[in-house]
Amino acid sequence: LGNYQVKANLRRSLGEKFGALELGFENINRTPSDLFTRNLPFPVSRQDDFGNENVTSINGSLYFSKIKTRVSLDYFLISNYTYFKGFQQADQYAPLFNFIRAGLNKETNLSRRWKWYLDLYVQTVTGNAPIHLPLIYTRNRLAYEGKPFRNLVLSTGLDIRYYSPYFADNYSPVLGQFFYQTERKISIRPDVAAYANFRIRSFTTYVRVENLNTITQRYGFGFKDNNLAAPLYPNPGMVFRLGIFWNFVN
DSSP states (O other): OOOEEEEEEEEEEOOTTTEEEEEEEEEEEEOOOHHHHSOOSSOOBOOSOOOOEEEEEEEEEEEETTTTEEEEEEEEEEESEEEEOSSSBEEEEOSOEEEEEEEEEEEEESSSSEEEEEEEEEEEEOTTOSOOOOSEEEEEEEEEEEEEETTEEEEEEEEEEEEOOBOOOEEETTTTEEEOOSSOOBOOOOEEEEEEEEEETTEEEEEEEEOGGGEESBTBSEEOOOOEEETTEEOOSOEEEEEEEEOOOO
């Protein structure tokens, strides 16, 4: 009783030469998840007076079709934020707080077949809310896209991701949940992956080699210089992925 979600979106075309404008609003009022409030078979130290969480999101974006660029702004208002502040302890931050995220997404033609895709986000939290976000997150793809042969459609290149140092949430294996911490700041090298996606008629496949940034001579040559996903939880070294889709038509 009293839980609801209200959402509205508006999109307006500004003409083929200019682009489009999008506006959105969402408000959610919800009871905290059962893990915080119910006596489940998890060793959670909880309170009995948690209020309903309330989240308001206001967002807008403007797409410039001529230069293939989208700029966006998201504004969040949150109260009764429920979270874990230790390996077993649940808590709630009642005061109203907000955070803002600004984004830039751009596609650049470097030549006829080479493209650069940029995603860049800057975000910040106000006040002393128990939430940490990296100030900057960016993803860059340098890609060759084209048809080098008659029946071959190819996209290949590098995928590079990076976020600025911040106090990433710690992890509780007992609960399978992340929790707020202020003791260890995570700092990474950019994640680098090489990929090749191609299609030959009805045959489609992708090949992806991830975490090339872990290569090092420090412990003997190998992919051993791992980035951390959370304190004491490293990402894997080099990962090879292969996917195949083949459509047979009789």
